[in-house]
Amino acid sequence: MKYIFDLHQTMLDHSLILVYEGEFTQEITKSVLAMAERNMDSSGEESSIKRKVFNVMVECLQNIVKHADDVEENHSAIFMIGKHENEYLIVSGNPILKGDIDGLNKKLENINSLDKDGLKALYKDIIKNTQISDKGGAGLGFVDMARKSGRPLEFDFIDMDDKYSFFCLKTSISRA
Amino acid sequence: MEILNLEGTEDTPKIILDKGNGIFEISGRSLPEDSAEFYQPVLDWIDEYSKDPNDSTDFMIKLEYFNTASSKLILDVLSALEDIDGMTIIWYFHEDDEDMEEAGEEFSELVEIPFEFKTY
Numbered sequence A: 001m002k003y004i005f006d007l008h009q010t011m012l013d014h015s016l017i018l019v020y021e022g023e024f025t026q027e028i029t030k031s032v033l034a035m036a037e038r039n040m041d042s043s044g045e046e047s048s049i050k051r052k053v054f055n056v057m058v059e060c061l062q063n064i065v066k067h068a069d070d071v072e073e074n075h076s077a078i079f080m081i082g083k084h085e086n087e088y089l090i091v092s093g094n095p096i097l098k099g100d101i102d103g104l105n106k107k108l109e110n111i112n113s114l115d116k117d118g119l120k121a122l123y124k125d126i127i128k129n130t131q132i133s134d135k136g137g138a139g140l141g142f143v144d145m146a147r148k149s150g151r152p153l154e155f156d157f158i159d160m161d162d163k164y165s166f167f168c169l170k171t172s173i174s175r176a
Numbered sequence B: 001m002e003i004l005n006l007e008g009t010e011d012t013p014k015i016i017l018d019k020g021n022g023i024f025e026i027s028g029r030s031l032p033e034d035s036a037e038f039y040q041p042v043l044d045w046i047d048e049y050s051k052d053p054n055d056s057t058d059f060m061i062k063l064e065y066f067n068t069a070s071s072k073l074i075l076d077v078l079s080a081l082e083d084i085d086g087m088t089i090i091w092y093f094h095e096d097d098e099d100m101e102e103a104g105e106e107f108s109e110l111v112e113i114p115f116e117f118k119t120y
Helices: A002-013 A026-042 A047-070 A098-113 A116-129 A141-149 B035-049 B068-082 B098-110
Strands: A016-022 A077-083 A087-097 A154-159 A164-174 B004-006 B014-018 B023-030 B057-066 B087-093 B115-119
Touching: A002 A016, A016 A026, A026 A047, A026 A077, A047 A077, A047 A087, A047 A141, A047 A164, A047 B057, A047 B098, A087 A098, A098 A116, A098 A141, A098 A154, A098 A164, A116 A141, A116 B068, A116 B098, A141 A164, A141 B068, B004 B035, B014 B035, B023 B035, B023 B068, B035 B068, B057 B068, B057 B098, B068 B087, B068 B098, B087 B098, B098 B115
Parallel strands: B023 B057, B057 B087, B087 B115
Antiparallel strands: A016 A077, A077 A087, A087 A164, A154 A164, B004 B014, B014 B023
16 A cells, blocks of 8 residues: 555646646646636636646647647556646646657757747747647647746656557646 | 527637627637637637628737647638738737737738737
């Protein structure tokens, strides 16, 4: 039974107010959003910060939902929110095909290299020139997350097996 | 012309498009799973309206949140409204919501329609 305490302790150590592990759907997304919103409401969080956290959560969760089918066997992913004195951390991890790493890496590196005006220009360029994908995405999610955050997006790819890697993404929203 | 009236839900906005009463409104939250499917009836309605529009149209957009997939469709809606004479977009944002104000400004830069900004 020790893992129960260990998990509890890990959550406390990382100031995690919410962790969800499993399948991701639009219904789950709505539930997770509602829980996080309630948590921020009950702690009296400022509405401008609440809105930014909510926005980043939506993009992060819907990314996972849209790309879950890229992975054949195990779609299970993780989503969590850390609440620290000076910031919220919106963190996700999901399996992706190894072949998708280069594209993601390039996209995220590019976003992280841009300043506020650069991100705005990229956003406007994408919204004008791209069509909604078959998966329903506009290709704007990461750009929007970076804009709401105002800081670089932290990411990593952890080897799982020959075919898949675990894509970890962390976005912070300042509470200052 | 038929009225398009959709109740808002936790992930879709309330929509009223009523030519007779001069009410044109999208409000609430827009984060549907399939934004293209959700906004298709709106685009169809505007297409029909554009054939015989009122002399002037105040189109009110008062969104609390929208996801990026919706933002693409909102631009499609605005583009569809662009060619209608007498069109004005009334863009509402909460008084402390700079992101929503900026979003409205960006949309106004992407289409040739006058925008009026109002806070609530």
